[in-house]
Amino acid sequence: MTAPPEIRDLARRLLVYEAAVDKTSETVESVTLRVYEKLRQSLGVFAGVACFQSLAFRALTQAKSEAPDLWAARVAEDGSLQGLGEFEPQADMVKDNAGEYPAGEGGIALIARLLNLLFVFLGEALTLSLLRNAWPGATFDDRSSENRRKS
Amino acid sequence: MSTQDKVTINKLPTGVPGLDEIVGGGLPEFSFNIIAGAPGSGKTTLAHQIVFANASPERPALYFTVLGESAIKMLRYQQQYTFFDPAKLSGSIRFINLSQVVLEKDLGAVLEEITKEVEKANPAVVVVDSFRTMVLKPQSDMDLQSFIQRLALFLASWQATTFLIGEYAEEELRDNPIFTVADGLFWLRQTAERNSIVRKLQIVKLRGQDSVPGLHTFRITDAGVQAFSRTFGLTARKRKPPCDRRLSFGVPELDKMLDGGVREGDSVLIAGSSGTGKSVLATQFIAEGIRQGEPGIVAVFEERPEAYTERATSLGLDLETPQKDGKLTILYLRPLDLSVDETMQSILDAVQKIGAKRLVIDSLAGFEMALSPGFRADFRESLYRMIFALTGIGVTILSTVEVDESFTEFPFSTYSISFLCDDILRLRYVSIDGQLRKIMVVIKMRGGNHAKDIREYEITSKGVVILGKRLTDYQGLISGVPMHSNRSDQRNEPSQ
Numbered sequence: 001m002t003a004p005p006e007i008r009d010l011a012r013r014l015l016v017y018e019a020a021v022d023k024t025s026e027t028v029e030s031v032t033l034r035v036y037e038k039l040r041q042s043l044g045v046f047a048g049v050a051c052f053q054s055l056a057f058r059a060l061t062q063a064k065s066e067a068p069d070l071w072a073a074r075v076a077e078d079g080s081l082q083g084l085g086e087f088e089p090q091a092d093m094v095k096d097n098a099g100e101y102p103a104g105e106g107g108i109a110l111i112a113r114l115l116n117l118l119f120v121f122l123g124e125a126l127t128l129s130l131l132r133n134a135w136p137g138a139t140f141d142d143r144s145s146e147n148r149r150k151s
Numbered sequence: 152m153s154t155q156d157k158v159t160i161n162k163l164p165t166g167v168p169g170l171d172e173i174v175g176g177g178l179p180e181f182s183f184n185i186i187a188g189a190p191g192s193g194k195t196t197l198a199h200q201i202v203f204a205n206a207s208p209e210r211p212a213l214y215f216t217v218l219g220e221s222a223i224k225m226l227r228y229q230q231q232y233t234f235f236d237p238a239k240l241s242g243s244i245r246f247i248n249l250s251q252v253v254l255e256k257d258l259g260a261v262l263e264e265i266t267k268e269v270e271k272a273n274p275a276v277v278v279v280d281s282f283r284t285m286v287l288k289p290q291s292d293m294d295l296q297s298f299i300q301r302l303a304l305f306l307a308s309w310q311a312t313t314f315l316i317g318e319y320a321e322e323e324l325r326d327n328p329i330f331t332v333a334d335g336l337f338w339l340r341q342t343a344e345r346n347s348i349v350r351k352l353q354i355v356k357l358r359g360q361d362s363v364p365g366l367h368t369f370r371i372t373d374a375g376v377q378a379f380s381r382t383f384g385l386t387a388r389k390r391k392p393p394c395d396r397r398l399s400f401g402v403p404e405l406d407k408m409l410d411g412g413v414r415e416g417d418s419v420l421i422a423g424s425s426g427t428g429k430s431v432l433a434t435q436f437i438a439e440g441i442r443q444g445e446p447g448i449v450a451v452f453e454e455r456p457e458a459y460t461e462r463a464t465s466l467g468l469d470l471e472t473p474q475k476d477g478k479l480t481i482l483y484l485r486p487l488d489l490s491v492d493e494t495m496q497s498i499l500d501a502v503q504k505i506g507a508k509r510l511v512i513d514s515l516a517g518f519e520m521a522l523s524p525g526f527r528a529d530f531r532e533s534l535y536r537m538i539f540a541l542t543g544i545g546v547t548i549l550s551t552v553e554v555d556e557s558f559t560e561f562p563f564s565t566y567s568i569s570f571l572c573d574d575i576l577r578l579r580y581v582s583i584d585g586q587l588r589k590i591m592v593v594i595k596m597r598g599g600n601h602a603k604d605i606r607e608y609e610i611t612s613k614g615v616v617i618l619g620k621r622l623t624d625y626q627g628l629i630s631g632v633p634m635h636s637n638r639s640d641q642r643n644e645p646s647q
Contacts, residue, residue, distance in 0.1 A: 047222040048248030055223075121223050123230060125237035132241050 002066050003112035007119060010140070011112035014131070017138050032107030036081050039114060042134040044079060053079040055121075059113035067106035081110075160359055163276075163312055166204025166234060167197065169378035169496070173352070173367050175360035178335070181310055182358065183303040185330065187319040188339030193350065193371050194316045195225060196232065197339070198278045200375045201314065203234050206243040210275030213268055214246045217281060222248050225280075232375045245272060258298040265302065269309050276312050283317035296328045303332050324355070334358040340366075349490065352378055368490040379492035383499050383540045398509070398547055400432065401439030404617035408593050408602040409574070415508075417597070418538045418571060419549045423578030424556035427589055428610045431466065432576075433511045434459075435614045436549050438468040441478050445508035448501045449481045452517025456481035466614045477505055484521055491522050491533035498537070502546060510541065514551040531571075538571050556580060556631065573597035578608075582632050583625065590628055591617070605629070 002008065018038070019031045036056075043052045057075045064070045072083040084107075118127040128140045162177025171177050178184070178201070186194045198214075206212035216222045226246070229235055245268075252264050269277060299315075306313045315333075321340075330336055336355040341348060352369045354362040369378040397412030406412045413419050413436075421429045437447040451459050459481055463470040473479035480501045484494055502510060512518060519530050538548055550572070556579065575594040580587050589608055593601040604621035605628050625633035 044248070046246045046248060048216070048250040050250060051221050051223055051248070121227050123227070123237075126226060126230060126240060129237055129240040 002109065003116040007116045008108060008112040011108050011115055014111060014115075014135070014138075015107060017135060021137070030084060030107065032104075032111065033081060033084050035107075035111055036084075036114070038134045039111075040079050040081075042130055043118075046130065049079050053077065055117050056081070056114060059117055060110060062113045063106065063109040067104075067109040069104060070106040070110060073106075073110070162360075163201075164204050166200040167376045167378055168374075169367075169369075169380055170352075170376070172382070173363045173378055173380045174335075174354060174357060175362045178312060179357070179359055180312055181307050182334040183307060183313045183332065184315070184335035184337065185333045186314055186316045186337045186339070189320065189341065190318055192339035192341045193369070193376055194318075194339055195280055196229065196371060197337070197376050198280060198314050198316055199229050199232070200234050202244055202276055202278060203236055203239060205276045205312075206239055207275070208242040211242065211272050212244045212276040212278070213272055213274045214244060215265060215268075215277070215279045216246060216248050217250060217253050217279065222246050231373070233373055234375045258295070262298060262302060262305075266305060269306065269311065273309070274311050276314070277306055278314045278316065280316040281318060282315040283319070296332070299329050299332050330356070339369075368492040370490070370493060379490065379496050381492070381536060383492075383495060383537060394545070398436075398445070399439050399443070401435040401442070402432070402615050402617065404606070405432075405576075405591075405615070408591075408604065408606065408617075409596060410599045410601050413547060413549075413574060414597075414599060415547055416542045416545045417547055417573040418542050419547070419574040419576065420572040421549065421551045421576045421578065422554050423551075424554060424580065427578035427580065428608070428615050429551035429553070429578060430459075430462075430513050431610055432578075432615050433513050433549055433551055434463045434466065434468060434470070437479070437509055437511050438463065438470065440509040441470075441473045446478045446505045447473075447480075447509040447511065448498065448505070448507045449479070449511045449513060450498050450518070451481060451483055451513050452521050453514065456483050466612065468614070480505055480507075484518070491529050494518070494522065495533060495537045499541070502541065507546060510546050510548045512548065512550040514553060516553050535571050542573075574599070574601075579629070580631060581625075581628055590622065592629070 003011070014035050015031050018035050040052055040056070043055070053075060056079055060070065060073060060075055060081075064073075070084075074082050076082050115127065118130065122130070131138070131140050161180040162171075162175075163180055164177055165171050165174065186197055188194050202212040202214055216225065230237065247268055249261060249264055252260050265277075265279070303313070315329075317329075319327075319338075324330065324338075333356065335357045338353045338355050340351045340353070342351075343349075350369050350371070351366040353366050354364075363380055363382055365381045367378055367381055369376055371377075394415045396415040397406070397409070398415055399406050399412045400409070421432055423429050433449070437449055440447045449456075449459065454462075460470045460474070470479060470481070474481065482497060482501055484497060498510065498512075501507070515534070522530065541548055572595070574596045576591060577594050578589060578591045581590050582588075589610075590605050591608055592605045593603075595601075602621075606617050606621055607619065608615055608617045610616075622628055622633075624636050626636055627633045
């Protein structure tokens with residue numbers, strides 16, 4: 001069982017947005033790692049490192065079941081993600097087609113699982129508020145308006 | 152120093168219905184406060200309400216969470232309250248978790264972290280929840296009192312109004328240096344009484360402001376904390392000077408017995424046993440008020456408003472139209488688990504909403520039964536406060552009370568509340584000539600020359616109708632088993 005499609009879509013959009021924002025930077029970090037780090041910073045201040053670490057651990061465990069390429073990834077005690085670079089395409093490798101597939105399936109699964117836990121615990125409004133703080137320039141429609149638009 | 156030289160302390164809204172009045176108009180700006188109480192007493196919810204009421208993008212609120220409740224779970228629950236506005240979370244309210252600092256460092260580092268965030272955000276309100284967990288941490292290089300003093304000084308300098316939340320037991324109130332530093336101390340209590348939970352709030356201390364002393368009932372609902380001031384929010388209202396205007400009962404003979412009617416702003420008690428017509432008289436009183444352009448409230452506990460209205464219709468009194476016109480409100484109050492103050496607040500809200508001049512409480516026995524057992528002990532005292540507050544603003548109150556009919560005694564009420572009433576009208580059954588008839592007498596009328604007559608009355612399709620002249624042929628009427636003054640007449644008189 002994966003995260004709901006609209007949350008996977010939100011995760012994909014975050015990754016695309018992050019890839020586009022940092023297109024010109026020289027960072028070698030993967031897009032997934034950058035999105036994850038922004039969530040860690042934002043949620044860490046708000047809920048504490050321990051809280052983020054336990055949510056991230058749960059999200060990674062769930063994501064591993066749907067994306068075996070995450071096998072080497074692990075969440076450290078401070079909540080940081082380690083072992084991701086071994087499978088994840090790095091930012092400079094995707095600069096040319098960043099809009100389309102900036103991250104692998106594992107990255108989408110992990111971010112979607114993390115977002116899903118936030119939706120479960122905090123609800124849509126609070127989670128989107130958190131995302132807006134982490135990505136001030138991005139636009140996040142709520143899921144219902146997204147669904148309305150699709151229909 | 153003249154009044155104009157004195158510094159003006161601005162007051163912040165609490166966001167809690169009823170609490171502004173209790174704290175003397177609002178929270179003193181830049182004050183350093185402690186919200187104390189046992190777990191589950193509502194401290195965090197109260198702090199959230201204050202934060203949501205005051206935070207703005209220009210002057211945000213910082214909410215520091217420490218050990219204890221996880222911020223995520225706290226927000227998961229807090230967002231269920233209607234005051235929780237998610238829009239304020241982008242820019243107006245920031246939640247910052249200090250657990251890592253507390254776990255890994257000392258109080259000095261905590262102070263440094265708070266300082267850094269406050270300097271960055273320039274907040275209007277700062278909450279530290281729960282600072283007690285931080286205080287319990289051993290091996291701190293800064294003693295607690297010093298930490299609190301420096302924190303208080305810093306936050307006041309940054310023009311922030313601060314709330315520290317802490318779990319404290321009652322016995323800790325004495326000799327605690329933290330409470331000395333605080334400008335305000337809000338104590339929340341929760342006790343179980345029989346099957347009910349009773350929540351009380353006390354402003355133990357509030358510098359520079361005239362808060363309402365005592366324990367105030369509060370409730371936590373979907374809307375958050377709601378407080379009920381012991382003075383019902385009427386302290387600021389000027390008492391209306393005594394007035395000699397008389398209000399008619401709509402029963403001409405009774406008005407005559409009352410020297411022209413009930414004095415406006417009086418508290419009237421109608422006492423009698425079941426079926427003596429207390430509610431009928433009360434209905435006539437309220438209907439007559441409406442006829443004379445005086446809006447009214449009827450608080451009923453023993454029958455539904457529809458039934459009350461229908462019974463009035465059977466007496467030829469139209470209570471339906473004034474209800475539609477907003478001139479009459481019939482409150483059906485059978486809350487069972489409510490406090491007396493909450494119930495009275497409902498009555499007061501209704502009185503103020505329609506500008507009621509007459510209020511009927513039918514009946515006091517039903518009122519008391521509607522309260523949770525834990526609050527019944529407060530009944531008389533709260534009733535006294537409400538009557539005092541309402542009559543003070545010119546509302547005339549008529550209460551009915553059922554008394555056990557005794558043929559050896561003549562009690563005014565079983566509640567020992569006659570001292571609350573300016574006027575007492577007693578109804579009772581008497582056994583006369585083989586019939587159970589009804590009599591009424593005005594027992595007491597403060598400042599009025601009322602009739603001393605004992606009058607017989609009947610309840611007809613037009614309501615209470617007083618018959619003939621006073622009963623002069625009988626002795627011992629108030630005992631319920633009178634003797635005819637002339638025994639030979641009594642023997643010969645045919646039964647009616």
